[in-house]
Amino acid sequence: MQKLDWAYMDHSEVMEILKGYYAEILDRTKYEIKKNGPLPQQRLDNMSTHLQQLNDLIDDGRDDLCEIWELDTDNPEDIYFYDSIKSVMDKYDLSFDADSNEYATMKAAYKFVRRNHIKDVMAYNDQVMNYSLLETSSSNSKEQINHCKPEHRLENVMNGYLKEQEPNITPRSFVEQRDCLHYLCDFFGKDYSVIKLDVGHVQDIKEALQNTPLGRNKGKLTKGLPLLEQITVVEQNDLDRLSSKSVNKYLGYFSSLFEWARRNRLVEENLFKGIKVKDSKKDNRRGMFAKDEIGLILQELQANKSGLIKNKSQYWGTLIAIYTGARRNEIGAILLPMSS
Known part of the structure; x- marks a missing residue:
């Protein structure tokens, strides 16, 4: 990463660097909590102690705990703050000289960002277990969708399914x-979590397909x-809709997709399996x-x-139909070879 020129950076830009750095750490901690559950009590106790120390720094107008503890040292690496901020400076290729502008600016801003980071971690950890069952959230909540596991995103x-299919089909x-x-x-959005699919959603999309315009992305009234x-x-506008055959084609592909997802243990069952619409054109067939x-x-x-066979044509015609599947006119057109 190119070295930053702190001589031309104001306080808000310094804060954005620190906030961005600790936002990444917060996201990793949130993922850890989601995966493993609440943080251990000892870790929370350590965080509480550190939070109190940071509050003391802010209240006393100090920048480093060594100043509160009245430790005197000329070596920056002996200072508590130095160890805490070293990873941030490494990431942005900053100078570690104790009298540098980078060090002084970062030192003044660090305690506020670190304090807020710890408070956010503890608040997030607390809400994992302390919640109300009365609280509900919309199933279409963008925040919920964006925080589902990547492998479950529609x-x-x-x-993944198409990548496996491509070599095997035309x-x-x-x-x-x-x-x-x-x-x-x-219909659902590309960030929709497939594990949220239920019978109601399947019926909704089935109904939507039956009311989808024919050539929906080409027609003048519907394009775009x-x-x-x-x-x-x-x-x-009473436009032409997808035929029953087309609707069933879509549903068949949806079923294939979710069957693949089931085999790959992304969903528990294929809710599209066997879902079809009745083809009205075939009702009388x-x-x-x-x-x-x-x-x-x-x-x-x-x-x-029963005496139904009156002549040889009825006998042979029926046998030919059974064993070949030929139509009546095709059977009637069969010519016997001329006897010599």
Whole structure:
């Protein structure tokens, strides 16, 4: 790091350096508390003692504890303050000369930042156990989302999944999956924690898909708008919506993503598994024969107990349909070879 020129820095700039340094330490301590629980009592007692010492410095207008303890030394490395601030000076490549401007300015400001840092650590540690169950926070709170573990962020989960998929699928299929999965980011936000997904959220996004405009990022009325505004425009202007087939395609990709997340132990279960919408265009279509139904047909062809087989074309036509899946017109077009 380039050496800072303290001759042109005012007090606020000095404070920003100190605040930035201790903010990083505070973040590491907060993570430690989240992971391991409240700090040990001995550590808290030491912090309380140091906090009282810093308050004494501030109240007495002193810069170093050695001044309060009336210790006389000409060696900066014997001074309590020197050890405390050395890491800050190392990071910013500052001079350690006892009579330098850097040392004097940092010394005057240090006690305030250090005091506030300790107070913040102790306050954060205290709130881990001392809380009210009446306090609630919005599930959409930005602060909550930004403080979830990085591996649970929706964007990171998607990137991990797509990275594994890319070598195994065609470029076209990769782009299609990526674009469909980005719908989740548009709906929840890229910082959404996947562990917060519940049945209600799944139903919400299923409903949103059914009301999403066709070609939402290309249409004149919807291009460039946030997803929820696009859905509002659809309702106001009666625009074409995604087909049931397209909705199910999206839901299928969502299920694949969360199945991958489940296998990688990022979520406990895949809540998108089996989620589909009914395709109204297929309501009147005849379903496939079950195995036992095929068995009954074959038995009837062989025994003809009901007398349904009146001629050879009915017999052979049915067999060909069963074993080839050919349509009636395709079977009817079959020509027998001419006998010689």
